[in-house]
Amino acid sequence: MTLRFTATLPEGVRGPVSAALHLPHRLDGAAGDAEVSDEAVVSTCAVGGVAYGPCPWKWPYNDMGLPFDPPSLALPTAGATATLAYAVTLDADETAVGLGSPDASSAALDVRVELKDGTGAVVAQGPVLLSFVPGTPPARERGTLHARDRSGVLWRYEATGVTSRPFERRKRVGGGWNAYDTMTTLDSPNGALARDAAGVLWKHDVPAVAPAPPFTPKQRLQGDWKRYTALVGTGELGRDRSADLVARDASGQLWLHQGRRRTGPAWNPSLVPDTARTPVGGGWNVYDLLV
CATH class of the missing domain: 2.60.40 (Immunoglobulin-like)
Structure with a gap:
C-alpha cells in the first residue's frame, strides 16, 4: 500500500x-x-x-x-x-x-x-x-482445486485467498482424464494419484520447473488397487517420507499406505506409495465420501 x-x-x-x-x-x-x-x-x-x-x-x-x-x-x-x-x-x-x-x-x-x-x-x-491486518496469502501458500467434467477434461481452479471470490477463473489442464475411475491429489511436490478401470494405480508428478503444465505424463505404480472403494491422499506427514495414502476396501476397512522414506537429499516421487499397508480400523462404510 x-x-x-x-x-x-x-x-x-x-x-x-x-x-x-x-x-x-x-x-x-x-x-x-x-x-x-x-x-x-x-x-x-x-x-x-x-x-x-x-x-x-x-x-x-x-x-x-x-x-x-x-x-x-x-x-x-x-x-x-x-x-x-x-x-x-x-x-x-x-x-x-x-x-x-x-x-x-x-x-x-x-x-x-x-x-x-x-x-x-x-x-x-x-x-x-x-493498520496492520492479515492480508491475502502469497500464491505459494494458497490451495488449488482440480475438477473433472463429464467429458473427461480436467480443470484447475487456483485459490485467490479472498473469501468473497475464492477461486480464479478455471484453466484447462487437458482431456483424457475419464480413463480413471478414482483420483486424489497429494500435496506438492507429490502430484496426483489416479486409478484406472483395471485397478492400476498411476502417478502424475508436479513439474520441478515453472511455468509448466500442472502435471507430468503418468507413471505406472502398481496394480491390484481395484479392491478399494475410496482413495485419499494425506499430504506430507513428516520430513522423512513423502505423502501417504489412505484407502477403504469393500468391507469398510480403512488402510494406510505409507510413503517411502527419503533415500537422499531429494524426494523420489516414483516410489509413492509403499506396498506395505497398515490397518486403521473398520466401519468406514457409513460414509459415502472420504476427503
Missing part, C-alpha cells in the same frame, strides 16, 4: 527538514509480544514529488527492562517549504500483524509523524492512521 500525507511548516523554518514516522507502542519482548521480523515492513519514500527511494525502519526490542524507543521509519530529508507532501510505500510480511493496535477497540494505529528543522527542533507533528 502507499501512505500519503502532507505536513504544513510554520513561517521561518530553516532547512534541511528531517522527518520520522513513529509507531505508538513499543515491542516489549519481555512482555510476550508477538515476534516481529527485522523486515516486518519494507518501505520506499518520496517527498515533494522526488522519485521513490528506500527508507529504513528501526525495530528496537526491549528484552532487558531498559529504556527504548518504539519502531520508527526515517523519512527523506527535504528543503524547508510551506508544505511538504510525503508518499510512503509499505510492503508488510505476516509478522507485521504482531504490531497490532494498542487499543483493541481501535480500528487503526495513531502513528505520529514528527518533522525537525536544521537545529533539531520539532517544527511540525501530527497523527496518521495505519
Whole structure:
C-alpha cells in the first residue's frame, strides 16, 4: 500500500527538514509480544514529488527492562517549504500483524509523524492512521482445486485467498482424464494419484520447473488397487517420507499406505506409495465420501 500525507511548516523554518514516522507502542519482548521480523515492513519514500527511494525502519526490542524507543521509519530529508507532501510505500510480511493496535477497540494505529528543522527542533507533528491486518496469502501458500467434467477434461481452479471470490477463473489442464475411475491429489511436490478401470494405480508428478503444465505424463505404480472403494491422499506427514495414502476396501476397512522414506537429499516421487499397508480400523462404510 502507499501512505500519503502532507505536513504544513510554520513561517521561518530553516532547512534541511528531517522527518520520522513513529509507531505508538513499543515491542516489549519481555512482555510476550508477538515476534516481529527485522523486515516486518519494507518501505520506499518520496517527498515533494522526488522519485521513490528506500527508507529504513528501526525495530528496537526491549528484552532487558531498559529504556527504548518504539519502531520508527526515517523519512527523506527535504528543503524547508510551506508544505511538504510525503508518499510512503509499505510492503508488510505476516509478522507485521504482531504490531497490532494498542487499543483493541481501535480500528487503526495513531502513528505520529514528527518533522525537525536544521537545529533539531520539532517544527511540525501530527497523527496518521495505519493498520496492520492479515492480508491475502502469497500464491505459494494458497490451495488449488482440480475438477473433472463429464467429458473427461480436467480443470484447475487456483485459490485467490479472498473469501468473497475464492477461486480464479478455471484453466484447462487437458482431456483424457475419464480413463480413471478414482483420483486424489497429494500435496506438492507429490502430484496426483489416479486409478484406472483395471485397478492400476498411476502417478502424475508436479513439474520441478515453472511455468509448466500442472502435471507430468503418468507413471505406472502398481496394480491390484481395484479392491478399494475410496482413495485419499494425506499430504506430507513428516520430513522423512513423502505423502501417504489412505484407502477403504469393500468391507469398510480403512488402510494406510505409507510413503517411502527419503533415500537422499531429494524426494523420489516414483516410489509413492509403499506396498506395505497398515490397518486403521473398520466401519468406514457409513460414509459415502472420504476427503
